[in-house]
Amino acid sequence: MSKPDAEIVQFDNVGLRYGTGKEVLTDISFTLYPGSFYFLTGASGAGKTSLLKLLYLSQRPSRGLIRMFGTDAITLPRERLPGFRRRIGVVFQDFRLVPHLSAFDNVALPLRVAGVSEREIARPVADMLDWVGLGDRRHARPATLSGGEQQRVAIARAVIARPDMLVADEPTGNVDPEMALKLLRLFESLNRLGTTVVVATHDLHLIRDVPESLIMRLDKGRLADPTGALRYPPRRAASPSPAEATAR
Template sequence: MTLPRHDLFDDVAVRLDGVSLRYDTSEDILSGIDLVLKPGSFSFLTGASGAGKTSLLKLLYLALKPTRGEVSLFGRPTSRLTRDQLSALRRRVGVVFQEFRLLDHLTAYENVALPLRVLGRKEASYRHDVEELLAWVGLGERMHSRPPTLSGGEQQRVAIARAVVTQPDILIADEPTGNVDPEMGARLMRLFLELNKRRATTVIIATHDLGLVRQVDAPVFRLQHGLLVQDVEYGPAARRRTDIVKTVD
């Protein structure tokens, strides 16, 4: 049987063509965004508070539909897909939410394991992986604690572990180091880089931490006045890998 090309090899992980977004009758939050993320790329998204970073991320993980334009994942225009097809695509995307979205009645271990349980996997098949991941983010001794007893930084680390436990093809993180100290922030960044390198996971991280951006050789995108521009001040690779994003002047 011959499979469609996007099932054999995805030339593009994410593509936005002329994407604009507005809420109600307000002006466009995002305007005419063109963006291409190749499989295995690693990039940052920056911009002032209120610039639309979270809105852009929501478009990428299909929580919002654009007002105009097309969002495609893995070569598939999402506007043409059924609900079941969209659900299948979402399962290939891991998201680290700024507000954590942990379930208070579950332990840290149970929160991280939840995506695997939803997929129907038996605990014996993932227990070691979940425990190892929690130990790696510094929560090995807190895995049986519930979110209300954890600090903000600890909850952030649980949220990150939950997002990566399924080894997604795309990882989207909204301010993932905003509630941790610099040492832990660097450690979590190594986790993202390891996922990117070992599994060719496409990673995009929204952050205000320009110190963090300076540490990684990766393209940097900046939102300003609703437009997406390439930031040449940060990220040495941004000056070389021009195939990653179409710059909006």
């Protein structure tokens, strides 16, 4: 099977340290391909969150090379960062919803920041809330939503702009096993649409539920068996977007 035309992310001997401390990530090298599903695993303190910060560009490495979408991400001019980051959706374990905004307005926020007109926002946001099963909770504020509902709003917000890559940091850590499986199915659906998905988790049950996924395991700041992260999985057939599927 041939590889895709271009990688979506490439790390080459990346190291990261905070301040003058020792490296928390050492000699990290891997390639992520478009439309693939990856799990990032490792014990607490192994460096998963630090690696994700590099992936969604909230942190620059101390050394090494990072290319994203065919561009050197380390030397990217500051003025290009906002547009670049819009290609990356992020789901946090603690949701990070804006408390005074409704579910609808939280999901709409990335579109408004990007300058999308209000008349072009209503339908996509409504469709996305329907997709995550919260169409009837669009006016609810985060404090009135359960943990699973808040996480689904966070997922909808992360993918409303159709990012090329979704990065999720322990997204099922604050929900029960049944809801964790539902969230995983949402990630799988998004992946089938062509989005590259990276999920950091310590839950082995989730990993077993996605047999076509690839696993990157961190051990004390190093990738264990990095060759396992470099093999290319079968390409999946494209499916309609959530909005298109709802429209049909």
